[in-house]
Amino acid sequence: MxxxxxxxxxxxxxxxxxxxxxxxxxxxxxxxxxxxxxxxxxxxxxxxxxxxxxxxxxxxxxxxxxxxxxxxxxxxxxxxxxxxxxxxxxxxxxxxxxxxxxxxxxxxxxxxxxxxxxxxxxxxxxxxxxxxxxxxxxxxxxxxxxxxxxxxxxxxxxxxxxxxxxxxxxxxxxxLRIQPKFSFHYTALARERPNLLGKHWNDRWLKDYNGQTYWLSVNPSSFAGRDTRLPKWLNVAVGYGIHDMVSAEVAGSMERGFRPYRQYYLSLDVDFTRIKTRKKTLKTVFFLLNTLKMPAPTLEYNGRNGFRFHTLYY
Structure with a gap:
């Protein structure tokens, strides 16, 4: 199952x-x-x-x-x-x-x-x-x-x-002031169970949950009002990820010698749709980019290692 x-x-x-x-x-x-x-x-x-x-x-x-x-x-x-x-x-x-x-x-x-x-x-x-x-x-x-x-x-x-x-x-x-977004990085865990977490790079981003991070990207300027000096394109994002899950259940991962834990993130982001442009092609590109969380300096907290800082996280 x-x-x-x-x-x-x-x-x-x-x-x-x-x-x-x-x-x-x-x-x-x-x-x-x-x-x-x-x-x-x-x-x-x-x-x-x-x-x-x-x-x-x-x-x-x-x-x-x-x-x-x-x-x-x-x-x-x-x-x-x-x-x-x-x-x-x-x-x-x-x-x-x-x-x-x-x-x-x-x-x-x-x-x-x-x-x-x-x-x-x-x-x-x-x-x-x-x-x-x-x-x-x-x-x-x-x-x-x-x-x-x-x-x-x-x-x-x-x-x-x-x-x-x-x-x-x-x-x-x-x-839209709060936008869910996605980011992914490859992990070595997929090699532990390739049939479950992905054999190749093109399916690991779908199957390896350990490399996936989901974000809520919030636009502060939209809450601050018209007189704010905050850049309209600048967002603050909170994220959620997991690690050491090589089985659907925590117990199954622990049986294989892993200690699963949750990860929480705080980072900066870009709302591309708030960047003004008259070019329709560029608007389309910005619209698509807004699906993804942009790599940025990120503060992580997890239950195993406490706080960690990433110079660039994606």
Whole structure:
């Protein structure tokens, strides 16, 4: 069960991230006007209706194709009665954080697409929140009917929390002030169990939870008001990671001679979307970069070694 649950958690996360990036390029990079919204006259509204219709059709096709591909690749055995599986103790909960961040990024990408299709920021945020939840929910339901897995309440809560964070910020502040982000570094632990944590560099970033760090990147200037002298692009980020987990369970890792522990981080970051530019291509690059936490000096605290300072952490 351990191997199966690892494949499920990391693969869902990786495929969802790639799907979000693919959807972004499909709906923006391949559309001449990208995210920019033309508000010159009401004569353009039929065009917006066409965009929204095409967007919903495109999302439905991608959605159906993704579910079909997942069902063919993962669920080899016939589906059984619906059941639950409690995996909340696995991987020191970092996989749940990954679910939350992935669902948030799907909502963020979707919101840009809905704005391109003519919706207001508020409506786009609402639609995007629903999209983030809808894209993830059927995967959990299929898991519930699968004999190998089971419906994870913890995963489902994380899948809702991510889009909820996105939508709530627009409903409250009309902008994004707190952004979940991701960073990764390679660890030697993957060599201990390559089948579980990844054999090659291109799959370790998905499977080796020890190298993953998830962040909440906060923009102080947006809370300080218009008169602040703080750079608008400067963020403060708090992060969470784990180490010495070579098994889904702490006990399993300890049996192999490791002592798992949690890691907490405090660092600086950049909100690229607050850097002003008129070039649409650069806006697209900044939008994508905002998925990642930028390398920066970082203070770490963990239960084994106490405080540590990293000159440059990623």
């Amino acid at each position: 351990e191997r199966i649950k690892q494949r499920k958690g990391s693969s869902v996360k990786g495929i969802a991230v790639l799907k979000a990036v693919l959807l972004f390029f499909l709906l923006h990079s391949l559309v001449p006007s990208a995210v920019a919204q033309d508000t010159t006259s009401r004569a353009t509204e039929p065009c917006y209706r066409c965009r929204l219709r095409g967007l919903l059709i495109g999302e439905s096709v991608v959605y159906a194709g993704t579910l079909y591909g997942l069902s063919r690749a993962w669920y080899n055995n016939p589906l059984t009665n619906f059941k639950f599986f409690n995996d909340n103790r696995e991987w020191l909960q970092i996989d749940k954080v990954g679910h939350m961040v992935t669902a948030y990024q799907i909502a963020r990408v979707s919101a840009q697409a809905y704005e391109w299709a003519g919706l207001s920021e508020r409506k786009a945020a609402l639609y995007a929140g629903l999209t983030g939840v809808i894209f993830q929910t059927p995967i959990e339901i299929l898991d519930g009917f699968s004999p190998e897995y089971g419906f994870s309440v913890g995963d489902m809560i994380a899948n809702v929390a991510g889009p909820a964070l996105y939508t709530a910020q627009y409903l409250t502040w009309g902008e």
